[in-house]
Amino acid sequence: xxxxxxxxxxxxxxxxxxxxxxxxxxxxxxxxxxxxxxxxxxxxxxxxxxxxxxxxxxxxxxxxxxxxxxxxxxxxxxxxxxxxxxxxxxxxxxxxxxxxxxxxxxxxxxxxx
Amino acid sequence: xxxxxxxxxxxxxxxxxxxxxxxxxxxxxxxxxxxxxxxxxxxxxxxxxxxxxxxxxxxxxxxxxxxxxxxxxxxxxxxxxxxxxxxxxxxxxxxxxxxxxxxxxxxxxxxxxxxxxx
Numbered sequence: 001x002x003x004x005x006x007x008x009x010x011x012x013x014x015x016x017x018x019x020x021x022x023x024x025x026x027x028x029x030x031x032x033x034x035x036x037x038x039x040x041x042x043x044x045x046x047x048x049x050x051x052x053x054x055x056x057x058x059x060x061x062x063x064x065x066x067x068x069x070x071x072x073x074x075x076x077x078x079x080x081x082x083x084x085x086x087x088x089x090x091x092x093x094x095x096x097x098x099x100x101x102x103x104x105x106x107x108x109x110x111x112x113x
Numbered sequence: 114x115x116x117x118x119x120x121x122x123x124x125x126x127x128x129x130x131x132x133x134x135x136x137x138x139x140x141x142x143x144x145x146x147x148x149x150x151x152x153x154x155x156x157x158x159x160x161x162x163x164x165x166x167x168x169x170x171x172x173x174x175x176x177x178x179x180x181x182x183x184x185x186x187x188x189x190x191x192x193x194x195x196x197x198x199x200x201x202x203x204x205x206x207x208x209x210x211x212x213x214x215x216x217x218x219x220x221x222x223x224x225x226x227x228x229x230x231x
Binding site: 004 | 117
C-alpha cells in the first residue's frame with residue numbers, strides 16, 4: 001500500500017463547477033501538506049501549503065486537512081478551463097524538509113466549456 | 114527572469130549509453146533536487162544537494178549519478194546501469210532543504226526533460 005493515495009482521474013467538470021480533489025495517507029506523522037498544479041509537459045508549481053489540521057483559503061482555492069481521518073482535500077470554486085491540469089498532493093513529517101516530501105500520483109482535471 | 118532551466122527537453126538514448134541531463138538555476142538557491150515522474154507513480158527523489166560539493170542519495174539513486182561543482186548547476190547522469198530509464202525527469206531547487214515558510218521557501222521546478230530509451 002502506498003503511503004499517499006490519490007485518484008488519478010481524469011476528472012471532467014463543466015466550467016463554473018466546484019471541484020474536489022482528495023488524497024488519503026497512512027503515515028500519521030505527516031503534518032505539512034501541499035498541493036501542486038502541473039500543466040501538461042511542465043514542472044509542478046506550488047498552489048497551497050498547510051500545516052497540521054484545518055482550512056486555508058486563497059482566492060478560488062481552499063485546502064482542507066483532516067488529520068483524524070488522514071485525508072486532505074483541495075476545493076476549486078468557479079472552475080475555469082485554465083484550471084485544467086494535474087494536481088499533486090505532497091506531504092512531509094519532518095519540519096517541512098523538502099527531501100522528505102512524499103508525493104501523490106496526481107489527479108488529472110479537465111474543465112470543459 | 115529567475116528560474117530553473119532544464120535541457121534538453123526531449124532526449125533519446127540507445128540502450129547501454131550514458132546520458133547527462135542539465136539543470137541550471139539563477140535563484141541563488143542552496144538546495145537542488147532531481148525527481149523522476151512515471152505514470153501512476155508520485156514524484157520520486159533521485160538525488161539532492163544542500164550545498165556545493167555535497168549531495169545525498171534519494172529513494173531511487175541506483176543507476177544515476179550527480180555532481181554539484183557550482184551552486185547554480187546540478188547535472189544528472191543516467192547511466193547504463195539504470196534498468197528502466199524512460200521517464201520524465203524534473204529538477205527543483207529551494208533556499209534550504211529543511212523548514213517551511215519564508216525561511217526555506219517553496220520548491221521551484223524546472224520544465225522537465227523527457228528521456229526515452231530506444
